[in-house]
Amino acid sequence: MMKRNLVKSSAFLVTGILLLGTAALSVATGPSVGASGTTSTSNTIIISNFIFKPMTLKVAPGATIKVENKDSAVHSVDANGGQFNTGNIFPGKTKSFKAPKKPGKYHYFCAVHTFMLGTIVVK
Ligand SMILES: [Cu+2]
Incomplete structure (x- = not known):
């Protein structure tokens, strides 16, 4: 028992x-x-204190890149060569865009604050 x-x-x-x-x-x-x-956080650009983080983001061709605006100001991600453009991203909002399919270095800036710069490396 x-x-x-x-x-x-x-x-x-x-x-x-x-x-x-x-x-x-x-x-x-x-x-x-x-x-x-989202293939990890490496496909995300975080904007905080008027800085893009990471400053250089490496992604696969055509990858979806998320942009999170953690500032209280409006920002955008605009490729110098016009390959991508998020338009205005309002405070606290997130927007996505597709990375170019062609490998290379793509410099971008914020159209609202043109001193804000970043780079996307497609490879
Ligand atoms: Cu900005």
Whole structure:
């Protein structure tokens, strides 16, 4: 009787651990799916304090690049050569655009504050 109870409770424990493991797994895959969907944070330009971060972003040809404006001012991402242009990105907003398909270095600026410069390297 004692032994049977023990077996039963250990089986219950195992089930509990398995359930916990599954829950932990789904929690772990939750955010990482989102991150891998955007091919990690490396495809994101964050604007804060009138600076593009990173100043040089490396992406794959045609990649979707997200631009997050964390400032209280309006900004934009405009390629010097006109290959991409987000238009105005209002404070707290995010816009996306496609990187050029042709490998190379693309310099860009903020049309509102032309001293704000950045570079996208497509390779
Ligand atoms: Cu700006």
